[in-house]
Amino acid sequence: MKIEAPRPMFDTSELVLNMGPQHPSTHGVLRIVLRLDGERVVDADIVVGYLHRGIEKLCENRDWSQIILLTDRMDYVAAASSNLGYCETVEKLMSVEVPRRAQYIRTILGELQRIASHCLWLGTHAMDIGAMTVFLYAFRERELILDLFEEYCGARLTYNATRIGGLPLDIPPGWDKKVREFCHIMDSKLGEYETLLTHNRIWLDRTKGIGVIDGPEAIAMGLCGPTLRGSGVPRDVRKDEPYAAYDEFDFEVPIGTEGDTYDRYLVRLEEFRQSLRIIRQAVDGLPEGPIVGKVPRLIKPPAGETYHAVESPKGEIGFFIASDGRSTNPYRFRVRPPSFCNLQGLRRLIRGHLVADVVALIGSIDIVLGEVDR
Amino acid sequence: MPSTSTPKPVPKAKAPPAAPTGPVDPAPPEDVSEPDFLTQLRTAHGAAIQKVSYWVGDWSVIVSLSSLLDVVKYLRDAPDAAFDYCSDVTATDWPPRDQRFDVIYCLYSTRHRHRVRIKVHAAEDEPVPSVTDIWPAANWLEREVYDLFGVNFVGHPDRRRLLMPDEWQGHPQRKDYPLEGPGELLMENPQDWLRLRNIRDEAEIE
Amino acid sequence: MVDTLVVPLLKIIILLNAVLVAVTYMVLLERKVIAWVQSRLGPMRVGPYGALQPIADAIKLMTKEDITPTRADRWVFTASPIIVMVPALIVFAVIPFGPEVELFGRSVPLYITDVNVGLLYIVSIASLGVYGIILAGWASNSKYPLLSSLRASAQLISYEVAVTMTLVSMVLMAGTLSMVGIVESQREAGLWFAFVQPVAFVIFFIGGLAETNRAPFDLPEAEQELTGGFHTEYSGMRFALFFLAEYANMIVISCVAVTLFMGGWLRPFPSVEALGFLDLVPSWIWFLFKTFVFLYVFLWIRATLPRYRYDQLMHIGWKVLIPIAIGNVVVTGIAKVLL
Amino acid sequence: MGEAVIFYVLSALILGFAVLVISTRNTVHSVLFLVMNFLLVAMLYVLVGAEFLAVIQVLVYAGGIVVLYLFVVMLVNLKRPPEVHQDPRRQARLGLAVAGAVLAELVAIIVYSSASPAAPAVAAAGQTVEGGNVEQIGWLLYTDYLIPFEVASILLLVAMVGAIVLAKREL
Secondary structure, eight states, X not given: OOOOOOOOSSOOOOEEEEEOSSOTTSSSSOEEEEEEETTEEEEEEEEOOTTOOOHHHHHTTSOTTTHHHHHHTTSTTSHXXXXXXXXXXXXXXXXXXXXXXXXHHHHHHHHHHHHHHHHHHHXXXXXXXXXXXXXXXXXXXXXXXXXXXXXXXXXXXXXOOOBTTBOSSOOOTTHHXXXXXXXXXXXXXXXXXXXXXXXXXXXXXXXXTSSOOOHHHHHHTTOOTHHHHTTXXXXXXXXXXXXXXXXXXXXXXXXXXXXXXXXXXXXXXXXXXXXXXXXXXXXXXXXXXOSBOOOXXXXXXXXXXXXXXXXXXXXXXXXXXXXXXXXXXXXXXXXXXXXXXXXXXXXXXXXXXXXXXXXHHHHHHTOOHHHHHO | OOSSOOOOOOOOOOOOOOOOOSOOOOOOOTTSOOOXXXXXXXXXXXXXXXXXXXXXXXXXXXXXGGGHHHHHHHHHHSTTTOOOEEEEEEEEEOTTSSSOEEEEEEEEOTTTOOEEEEEEEEOTTOOEEOOTTTXXXXXXXXXXXXXXXXXXXXXXXXXXXXXXXTTOOSOTTSTTSOTTOSOHHHHHOHHHHHHHHHHHHHHHHO | OIIIIIHHHHHHHHHHHHHHHHHHHHXXXXXXXXXXXXXXXXXXXXXXXXXXXXXXXXXXXXXXXXXXOTTSOHHHHHHHHHHHHHHHHHGGGGOOOSSEEEETTEEEESSSOOOTTHHHXXXXXXXXXXXXXXXXXXXXXXXXXXXXXXXXXXXXXXXXXHHHHHHXXXXXXXXXXXXXXXXXXXXXXXXXXXXXXXXXXXXXHHHHHHHTTOTTSOGGGOHHHHTTGGGXXXXXXXXXXXXXXXXXXXXXXXXXXXXXXXXXXXXXXXXXXXXXXXXXXXXXXHHHHHHHHHHHHHHXXXXXXXXXXXXXXXXXXXXXXXXXXXXHHHHHHHHHHHO | OHHHHHHHHHXXXXXXXXXXXXXXXXXXXXXXXXXXXXXXXXXXXXHTTOHHXXXXXXXXXXXXXXXXXHHHHHHSOOSSOOGGGGOHHHHHHHHHHHHHHHHHXXXXXXXXXXXXXXXXXXXXXXXXXXXSHHHHHHHHHHTTTHHHHHHHHHHHHHHHHHHHHHHOSOO
C-alpha cells in the first residue's frame, strides 16, 4: 500500500536572495547568494573574485623591492602589516639581520596600523547593526593615525612603509611625542565607544549568541586572528612566533569565552588597549642606531622556499615565497590572506540565522575584499 | 689592412637562463636536530617520506602522493605532532619536470606551536586527494589552487573555480600562462575579443 | 459663510503649507542634530549654516529622473507614494494646536475641526499609511523591497495594537475621544496625563517609534540590510514623497503624544497659580515647543542606538508591550471605578 | 437633496468597485479595490451620521483585515489554480447556489421589514444617553447586546487560539 505524504497547504518555496556584489554591508565586492526560508538563512554560497587582480602572478614578475608596494594593495586598510610581513619573509630567506631600532619602529607602525584597522572595523560593524554614531567616532580617531602615518612616510593609505632589511626613513623629530599623545587620546575615546555599545541592551541582543563557533571547530575551519581568539583560542603570531620586537614587550592576548559576535567584539576592543600598551613600551624604549641592516644593492635571495607569518589586524597573514636564486624576482609568491580564511567560515556562521545577522556576521569577521581576492 | 677581417665577435645575446627544474630542498645540516614528531613520523610512515629538508628554520617533508592522506591524518592526530591548524595550501609550478606541480601544505599546531610543510609532487592530471575531510579549512584553499593551477583535486566537496570566472579558460598562475592574460586582443580591442569569445562559446554549445 | 467656509479653508491651506515646510526643515534638523551628536557640522553650504538646504534638496529631487522599473506594476507603483503621503497629511485635521483665540476680532479655534471620534480618526487614518509601504514593496517587483514590505506590514500591525491599547486607557482617563476634550480634561485634572499614566506614555512612545519606522525599529528601511527597503526602486519626487511622509508621521506622532500626555497647548503645571506668568507665552508656542522636544528625542535615539532585529522587534511588540498595555487598561479601569 | 446625490454617487462607486473586486485578474489589484470599497462604505456611514462606525470600519476592515489579506496574497503564489477547482462546472453550480441564497435573504429582508417596520434602535435603548453616537453604541453594547457582544469576543478568542495552534508547528 502506498501512503501519500500529506500535501502542504501552500507551496512554500525558498527565496533566493542575491546579496551583493553591490550591497552596502558586504564591505566591498563580496557576493553572497542566500537561500532564505522567510528571513532565515537555509544555506549560502559565498562568491568572491570580483577584485581579483592577480597580485600573486604580478609579484612573480616584479623584482623583490617593487613587490612591497604591491602588498600595500592587498589589505588596503592595513597596508603596513602586509609590508612588514613581506619584508620579514624576504629577510628570513636572505638571513638578514634587521637593526633593533628598525624593529621597534616597525612594531610601532604595526600596532598603529592595527588600531587604525580596528577603528575601521568597529565603525563599519556598528554601522551594520545600526549604530551610526560609533562609525564617525571611530573614523575620527583613525584620522589621527593616518596623520601620524602621513608624517612618517607621506602616504595615508598605501604606505610602502618598510624596506627589505629595515626602513626607508627614520622617524621625523617629535613624532614619538605625537604617538604618545595619540595613545593618551585613544585611551579616553575607547571609553566613548564602550559607553555607546558594550552594555547597550540592543547591542547585546544583536550580538550575543550570534554566529557561535567553538574553539576546536574554529581551528579546523582555519579561522585566524581576533575571529579565532573570540572562540577562546589564544593563538596570536605575535606571542607564539614572535617577530619584529614583540618578544621584548609585555602584552596579553585577549580571548573570548562563547565564540559569538559579542566576544569577537570584546576581543578586538581589548586589542585596542593591548596595542596602545605595546606602542607605549616601544616608544619609551626606542633604541638608537641605524635603521637599515646590511643588504646588497641588488636583492637576490639564495634559492629556497620559506613560509613566514605575521599577525595582521585581520589575523595570520603568511607569505610563502620560493626563490630560484638566479633571477631578480621571486619564482613563486603566495600570500595566505587572513580575510580569505575567515570569509570561508562565514557560510558555517550564518546558517540558521536571520538576514540581519548575516550583516552583523560579515562585520564580525572583519574582511577586506582586496585581500580575499588579491 | 687585412682583407679578410674576421667579423667582430658580436656579443652573444645572453641566453635566458633555462627554466629551473625544481626547488632545492636542501637536506638538514648536521648541527640541526630533527624535531621529535618527524622522527616519529619516520617510524610510522617511513615508506611514504621521500625527503626531509630544512632551510632557514623551516622543516619540510616531501611525501609520496599515494600516502598523502595517511601522513596528514597521522600528523593531525599524533599527540606529539597535533597539527590541527592548516595554515595554507598552495602549489608551485615547475613546468620542465614530469610531475610539474608541488602541492604544499603549511601546517601549524596550536598546542605545540610548531610548523611543518608537507609537499607532494603531482603531474598535470594526476589526482591529488583532497584534505578537506581532515581540515575543513582546506576547502577554499584547494579550490583556489585548482582554479589558478589546475591541480586535479579529487574528493573535494565543492570543486569550482573560486577567484576566476566560472567560464575561464586555462589556469593563470601556471608558469606557461602568459602574463598579459588570454592574449593581446583582449587588451587592445576588448570588443573584438568579446565577440570572438562569444562565437567560440556558441560553437561549443552547438 | 465666512465662518463655515473661508476660515476653515484658509486654515487648511496654512496648515498644509506649514506642515510641508516643517517636514522639509525636519530633515535639515535631523541632519544637523545627528551631525552635532557625531561631532560634525552637518550641511553648511546652502545658506547660512545650511538653512536653505531643504530648498536645494527639493530642487534636486524634482529634477531627478523618475524611474519606473520595467517589470514593476505601473499603476500600483505610481499610487504607493501617494497612498503613503495622503494619510500623513489629513491626520492633521484633528490636531489641536491651541484653544480658540481672538484673531482680527473673530474667535478662531486653532484646529481645523474637533470631531467627537478624533482619536479614533487619527488611529484609523494612520493605519492606512501601511498600504503605501506594502504596495510599494510589492509593486517594485524586487526582492529587497518585498522583504521590506513584509517586515513593515507585520511591524505596523503589531505595534498598532499596543498603541491603540494605551489610547484606550487614555480615553478612560479623559472620558472622551475628542482631541480638544482630552486637553480640556487635563486642564480640569490640573495635571498632564504623562504623570498619571507613565506606563501608557512609555508604551505609546516606543510604539510611536515603531509605527514611524524610526530607529531602533527602522527595520523596513534598514539600508545596511535591505539596501533601503521598500523605496529601493524609487527615485526623484516619488522617493521624496516616502521620505516626507516618514517625517510627517513623526510630527503626527509627536503632536498626538503632546496632546494626550503632555497637556497639548497647556503650560506646565496648569493648576499651579504661582506659575501663572508662563501664560504670557501663547498656547500654540507651548504646543510647538513640546512637539519639538519629542522630535528631538526621536533624532537623539536615532543617533545613539543600534537597530533591533526583526524577531526581537516582534517579541517586544507581542510579548512585552501588548500585555503591559492591556494590564494598564485593566488597572486604569479598576482605578476609575473605585475612585 | 445634496445628501441624496452624494448617496447615489457613493452607492454607484461602491457597486462599481465591488464588481471590479471580483472581475480583476490580478489578486493584489482586487484586494486594493476591496479597500476602496470599504473606504466608500465608511463614507456612507459618515453620511448617515454614524462617525464611530465609519472610523471603526476604516480601522478594522481597511486598516487591519485587508492588510492581512494582502499579506497572504503577496506571500502565497496563487498563479496556479488548486486542483479542486479543475472541474469547470463546479463554479457555475456553486455560484448558482450562493446567488439563490442571497436572493432568498433579500426577499426575506424585504418581506420582514415591510411587514413590521423596525423601531429606531436608539429609541429602543431609552433616551437617557446624551452626547455623540460613541456613547450610544457603547451603552447599547453593554446593556441590550451584552450577551451577543461577549459571545462574539469569545468566538474571536477561540479563532485566535486556533490560528496559533495551526500555525505553530510544535507547541
